[in-house]
Amino acid sequence: MHYFLPDSQDLVDPSFDFEKEIRSPDRVRHRDDRYAHEVFGSRAFDGILVSKGIVDSNGGTGRYTGPQRRRFDRDGVKRFFRAQGHGWGKLRFMGDCGAFTYVKDEVPPYTVDEVIDFYVRGKFDLGVSVDHIILSYDPDWDAFGNASVPPEVLERQRITFELAREFIKKAKKAGGFTPLGVAQGWSPSSYAHAVKQLQKMGYKYIAIGGVVPLKTHKLIHVLDQINAIRNRGVKLHLLGVTRLEKIADFRSYGVASFDSTSPLRRAWLDNKVNYFTPDRSYTAVRVPQVDGNVRLQKRIRAGEVKQEHALKAEAKCLKYLAELDAGKRSAASVVKALTEYERIHDPGGDRSEPYREVLTDQPWKACKCEVCMRLGHHVIMFRGAERNRRRGFHNVAVFYQQLLQELARPKRRNPAREPEQQLLSV
Numbered sequence: 001m002h003y004f005l006p007d008s009q010d011l012v013d014p015s016f017d018f019e020k021e022i023r024s025p026d027r028v029r030h031r032d033d034r035y036a037h038e039v040f041g042s043r044a045f046d047g048i049l050v051s052k053g054i055v056d057s058n059g060g061t062g063r064y065t066g067p068q069r070r071r072f073d074r075d076g077v078k079r080f081f082r083a084q085g086h087g088w089g090k091l092r093f094m095g096d097c098g099a100f101t102y103v104k105d106e107v108p109p110y111t112v113d114e115v116i117d118f119y120v121r122g123k124f125d126l127g128v129s130v131d132h133i134i135l136s137y138d139p140d141w142d143a144f145g146n147a148s149v150p151p152e153v154l155e156r157q158r159i160t161f162e163l164a165r166e167f168i169k170k171a172k173k174a175g176g177f178t179p180l181g182v183a184q185g186w187s188p189s190s191y192a193h194a195v196k197q198l199q200k201m202g203y204k205y206i207a208i209g210g211v212v213p214l215k216t217h218k219l220i221h222v223l224d225q226i227n228a229i230r231n232r233g234v235k236l237h238l239l240g241v242t243r244l245e246k247i248a249d250f251r252s253y254g255v256a257s258f259d260s261t262s263p264l265r266r267a268w269l270d271n272k273v274n275y276f277t278p279d280r281s282y283t284a285v286r287v288p289q290v291d292g293n294v295r296l297q298k299r300i301r302a303g304e305v306k307q308e309h310a311l312k313a314e315a316k317c318l319k320y321l322a323e324l325d326a327g328k329r330s331a332a333s334v335v336k337a338l339t340e341y342e343r344i345h346d347p348g349g350d351r352s353e354p355y356r357e358v359l360t361d362q363p364w365k366a367c368k369c370e371v372c373m374r375l376g377h378h379v380i381m382f383r384g385a386e387r388n389r390r391r392g393f394h395n396v397a398v399f400y401q402q403l404l405q406e407l408a409r410p411k412r413r414n415p416a417r418e419p420e421q422q423l424l425s426v
Contacts, residue, residue, distance in 0.1 A: 001247065003045045003257070004049040005044075005045040006260070007050045007081075008063055008261065012389050013029075014034055037081075037088065042397075043089075046091070047094060049094045050093060050095050052097050052098060052110060053098025055069060073121060073122075078123060094124065094180075095115075095127045095128065096239070097110055097115060097128065099132065100133065112129075112130055112170055113170065115129075116171055119171075119174075119177050127171065129168070129171075129180065130167060132184065133210050137213070142190065157184050160184045161197055164198060180203065180206060180207045181201065182207045183207070183208050188226075191225060192225040192229050195229060203234070204235065205256075207239050208239060212241060219246075223236075226254075227253045235257075236253065238258040241260060242399075247406045248406055264395060267388055275394070276402075278398065278402065282363060282380070283351060285351075285355055287314065287383045288345050288382075289314070289384060290314050295346075296310060310344050313337070320333060320334045321377050322377065325377035331356060331359040338352075367394070379391050379394060
């Protein structure tokens with residue numbers, strides 16, 4: 001079972017000074033900043049998923065600058081990510097179209113030829129066929145056959161089939177990468193039908209798309225139906241799905257790989273789950289920069305908050321957290337300072353209890369990953385991209401170790417018939 005970390009150009013600046021909050025004046029982002037695989041000595045994932053929609057899009061979904069796109073085209077994906085001869089061993093690169101970036105379009109914006117050219121020029125190991133995501137899920141539509149299925153849903157599956165058929169023919173001629181067909185559906189039976197059609201086309205590796213919103217038990221039912229018609233030797237990839245507590249069951253259904261940014265992005269997008277440990281998760285402590293916080297600056301301009309009071313409260317939190325890390329201050333006094341500042345930057349919020357937990361336990365001191373060893377208490381601070389991204393990198397490394405442990409557990413025989421476990425899914 002391989003875990004692919006999707007690329008969204010999340011890098012960290014090794015020159016960043018966390019005490020002074022300044023960067024080296026000589027820093028060049030594309031040359032000096034580091035990817036997650038350049039931060040850790042031990043493997044934290046098996047490969048990277050790179051979407052054409054992220055690389056080539058000029059709209060709000062794109063993450064690459066013009067010079068980055070040209071360098072990507074010139075160097076190929078492995079050299080661009082500085083993955084050649086990596087200390088972990090081989091890092092596999094999978095390409096897809098990034099169907100979520102054009103989910104509102106009537107048809108995908110890319111032709112099969114354009115996508116294959118992207119994979120071949122980039123020297124990808126695996127390439128996903130062009131697809132059109134189906135976000136609706138309603139097994140009741142199957143009660144009366146296709147007559148009950150909305151026409152736009154049927155059309156998206158038809159488009160995905162048509163493009164997959166063209167893709168595998170041209171991919172075989174182009175060579176150089178393993179093609180994956182994409183199954184899109186709205187029910188367990190429609191997903192099974194999609195996989196069956198893709199197998200007839202000749203696909204041996206099939207990605208299951210559009211299942212991110214599904215509850216775990218519904219996803220299990222989809223995989224159970226697929227498994228009933230899956231040919232021997234055909235592997236599955238789950239697009240955007242983890243569900244760590246069910247990962248061993250997924251493997252029994254032929255799932256060979258999956259991708260997800262969840263462990264990374266929960267570091268700064270989740271309200272509560274920001275820092276992973278092998279046993280539990282913690283909330284990061286919010287210490288926003290007065291000068292860089294839009295919401296707080298708006299309150300200051302409106303006269304609701306005095307800037308000098310906000311700056312003083314911010315400085316106090318930073319000082320107290322450093323003293324806590326050095327063993328010179330109690331967790332209770334730091335929580336009090338954080339709560340006082342919270343009344344300024346987030347009135348009505350109360351994170352005192354989760355703050356008390358994380359500052360009492362100080363989990364970063366028990367972690368031996370490169371991020372926690374270098375940053376100390378800064379890793380638990382919800383403050384700026386440099387800290388938040390590094391905490392995300394830490395989460396990815398912890399998640400990968402949890403994945404290996406789950407895969408080592410004995411397989412359960414009838415996962416589709418088991419009640420859904422109330423465990424944290426990431």
